Amino acid sequence: MSDAAKRAAGRAGAELVDSGMRLGLGSGSTVEHLLLAIAERKLDVAGVPTSTATAARCRELGIELLEPDEVDRLDLAIDGADELDRQLTATKGGGAALLREKVVANMADRFVLIATEDKLVDRLADTFPLPVEVVPFAVGPVGRELTARGFEVSRRRVAGGEPLVTDNHNAILDVRWPGGLDDPAVTDVAISLIPGVMCCGLFVGFAEQALLGRAVGEVTRVGPST
Numbered sequence: 382m383s384d385a386a387k388r389a390a391g392r393a394g395a396e397l398v399d400s401g402m403r404l405g406l407g408s409g410s411t412v413e414h415l416l417l418a419i420a421e422r423k424l425d426v427a428g429v430p431t432s433t434a435t436a437a438r439c440r441e442l443g444i445e446l447l448e449p450d451e452v453d454r455l456d457l458a459i460d461g462a463d464e465l466d467r468q469l470t471a472t473k474g475g476g477a478a479l480l481r482e483k484v485v486a487n488m489a490d491r492f493v494l495i496a497t498e499d500k501l502v503d504r505l506a507d508t509f510p511l512p513v514e515v516v517p518f519a520v521g522p523v524g525r526e527l528t529a530r531g532f533e534v535s536r537r538r539v540a541g542g543e544p545l546v547t548d549n550h551n552a553i554l555d556v557r558w559p560g561g562l563d564d565p566a567v568t569d570v571a572i573s574l575i576p577g578v579m580c581c582g583l584f585v586g587f588a589e590q591a592l593l594g595r596a597v598g599e600v601t602r603v604g605p606s607t
């Protein structure tokens with residue numbers, strides 16, 4: 382999807398931000414447009430970043446950073462998505478930041494997704510794989526357990542072929558469910574309960590709305606009433 386669509390979604394997200402807010406700042410290329418718009422508007426905000434990459438970008442743009450233990454609640458968290466459905470369940474972690482993204486989403490009074498319209502799907506985890514963050518010790522056992530339950534599993538690697546290491550020093554297993562998930566909420570709990578799993582990339586019940594950018598630069602809002 383075009384950069385114009387990402388830009389439209391990112392800028393629409395920034396319109397929800399007011400001076401004085403404490404923010405959750407997501408990760409990814411759509412969030413890049415959000416950060417640029419926040420910096421451009423010179424809003425007096427501070428935010429908890431969801432990745433070392435977002436933290437570095439905020440420093441460059443002059444956006445004040447907060448540690449998660451410095452703040453009880455966040456007014457608003459805004460983040461990208463790899464896929465989402467009409468119930469606003471999202472898969473996240475394409476950039477390997479899912480664990481911190483879920484911690485931050487859970488700290489926020491409001492959680493809004495910004496994405497391009499092509500990411501809206503009928504069933505999650507069919508085409509785009511669902512990321513699962515796993516402690517290194519448990520990669521083998523968790524992978525075998527997921528395979529035994531019917532998932533197609535692959536360990537994420539970086540360009541040179543080495544296993545990817547997350548900001549939290551963990552591994553990522555990308556899993557697919559041919560045909561897509563029947564019940565993402567059940568899958569989220571089932572995967573999260575496997576010993577060694579740190580985070581399942583399904584975000585169920587977090588988002589209040591999604592702002593979906595279109596190639597022409599317009600935004601479609603998806604929420605409870607749409």
Ligand code: 5RP
Pocket residue numbers: 407408409410411412460461462463472473474475476477478479482
């Ligand atoms: C990172 C994420 C991102 O929010 C997700 O991958 C979307 O990224 P982009 O806006 O670049 O498509 O979950 O872990």
